[in-house]
Amino acid sequence: IGVSNSRKSNLESLLKKATVVPAVNQIGYSVFGHNEDTIQFCRQHNITVEAYSPLGSPGRGGKSVFTDPTVTGIATRLNVTAAQVALRWIVQRGDVLTVLSSNQDHQANDADLFGFQLEDDDVAALDKIQEQMVVV
Numbered sequence: 001i002g003v004s005n006s007r008k009s010n011l012e013s014l015l016k017k018a019t020v021v022p023a024v025n026q027i028g029y030s031v032f033g034h035n036e037d038t039i040q041f042c043r044q045h046n047i048t049v050e051a052y053s054p055l056g057s058p059g060r061g062g063k064s065v066f067t068d069p070t071v072t073g074i075a076t077r078l079n080v081t082a083a084q085v086a087l088r089w090i091v092q093r094g095d096v097l098t099v100l101s102s103n104q105d106h107q108a109n110d111a112d113l114f115g116f117q118l119e120d121d122d123v124a125a126l127d128k129i130q131e132q133m134v135v136v
Helices: 008-017 035-046 069-078 082-092 104-111 118-133
Strands: 002-004 025-027 050-051
Touching: 002 008, 008 035, 025 035, 035 050, 035 069, 069 082, 069 118, 082 104
Parallel strands: 002 025, 025 050
Antiparallel strands: none
């Protein structure tokens, strides 16, 4: 059983009544925006967090990992793509993700996340991106 877009408060209510704990909570989750309280709650209750829109929402007027100077700077230094940096950040935090692309090259690139690792300073810099943004 899985849920989608469930915040901590929704999950708290659900767990009071449910006989089965959800296996997964699929949420919007990127370096530009994520709900850390919900993520931590899920981890505490062994609910897998699955990120959708892990590259942000540039097509809907949001920021883009492809132009963000922090993301692109790390990508350049590691000789990988900005998408790989943003996706690796989620994986390295211990969560899973869903990506969508009809382009086979992008699919292969997005799946190639295990040939490099982000350093602690990289993770900290990526963590700070959301802190600099207003999250609604």
